[in-house]
Amino acid sequence: MLITTFKSVINAIENTYQTLDCTGAALVIFHNNELQVERYWGKHSAKKDARLVQSDTKFHIASCRKSYVAFAVAYALHHGFIQSLDAEILIYLPLPQQKELYKGITIRHLVTHSHGLIERNGEVVREFTAGTSWAYRDINVELISEIIQFTTKKTIAEILNYEVFTPSNFIETNWYNTFDDTFVDVIGKENNRHWSASLNLDGSKKNLYASARELAKWGLLHLNNGSLNGKQVIDSNIIQLATTLQSPSYSNADLPENGIFWFVKGSQAKKSEIGALVPNGAYQILGYTTVTLLIIPSENIVAVRAFNSYGNPEGYDYLKDVRAFGDAIMLDLT
Structure with missing residues (x-):
């Protein structure tokens, strides 16, 4: 059996x-x-007495x-x-005042970023015809959150807590509005220690934190x-549905490919966030x-990297960097 130290990916994370x-x-x-690698670097914040990053550290x-x-x-x-x-x-979403705007947009369009909606100056408008292109906008999550609650009569957080977190014994993953010393500061987001902290805990907002180890267990x-650990926690059909390629057929073959929100490797699309060496x-x-x-899946790999950064510093190419993450793993496996 091949034994690897995952040196390339460790170096990539350090870089x-x-x-x-x-x-x-x-x-x-x-x-x-x-478990092959579990490494931690640095502290929760820039404060002199900040807590060291460790196994129970919760990252935004x-x-x-x-x-x-x-999953929801x-x-x-x-x-x-x-x-x-x-x-x-x-x-x-019976919205008669916006019926024409939303007409023709499907659930598939929302979850594959092909819906074509954008919010400009507080108003939702069409950026392109649904299904014809791809753009990463938060409005799709807002709409799908409303749809989940309308159809299931449960919030996203309620579904995840009952169906996943509790049976999996996940105690370091959830939507939070209060924080203790196990939470990192989000560096670079001025005047807000915990970026997008929200009193709302229904799962529709950005206040989800997880430890790196529980994010890996989610993987x-x-x-x-x-x-998980020999126990069937989730129906396999739900997992397959979420992670199977679901994007509509685009005329531009270089657009990213998605399952249900997940980025899925189905080709060598130039705008994919998954590295070229990573298999389909x-x-x-x-x-x-x-x-x-x-x-x-083909390599039986689950990998998590976590940082407490906010956005991209000048000169940083996030696509190049995240592709290098996957490619480094593949290099370590060869």
Whole structure:
């Protein structure tokens, strides 16, 4: 059996850690369901007496939260609360004053970033015809959150807590509005220690935190089709639905490819956030804090990197960097 020290990816994380405006980082890698790497760097904040980053450190995972929203969408589809990915959103969002604006937009369009909506000056408008292009906008999460609650009569947080967090014994993952010393500061977000902290705990906001180890266990649930430590926690059909390529056919073959919010590797699309060396079938989620969860089923890999940064410093190419993360893992496996 090939034994690797994952030296390339450790070096990649150290390089990113030195490049970003951050004070702490983490790396967790499972290979063949065995923990191979668990490394921590730095502190929770820039304060002199700040706590060291460690196994229970909770990172703000930003858009990585969409992998949990994806579960709620797949859950609603699997149980028939939502008819299909191709159901128009107006079925579940009766908005007569905006009927023409939302007409023709489907659940599939929302979860693959192909909906074409954008908010400008407080008003939602069309950026492009649904299904014809791709753009990363937060309005789709806002709409899908409303749809989940309307159809299931539960919030996203309620679904995740009951269906995933409690049976998986996840105690370091959730939406939070109070913080203790296990939470990192988000460096670079001025005048806000905890970026996008919200009193709202329904799962629709950006206040989701997780430890690197539990984010990796979330990945293991996906790698093992809903099973964790020999226990079937999630119906495998829900996992498959969320992580199967669901994007509409674009005329531009270089646009990113998505499952339900997850970025899925189906080709060598030039705008993909997944590295060129990573095989097809892999899927990944990336947050604005540079937190990343990558799952490579064909290699039995789950990898998490976490930082407490906010956004991209001048000269930092986030796409190049996150692709290098996956490519370094593949180099270590060769």
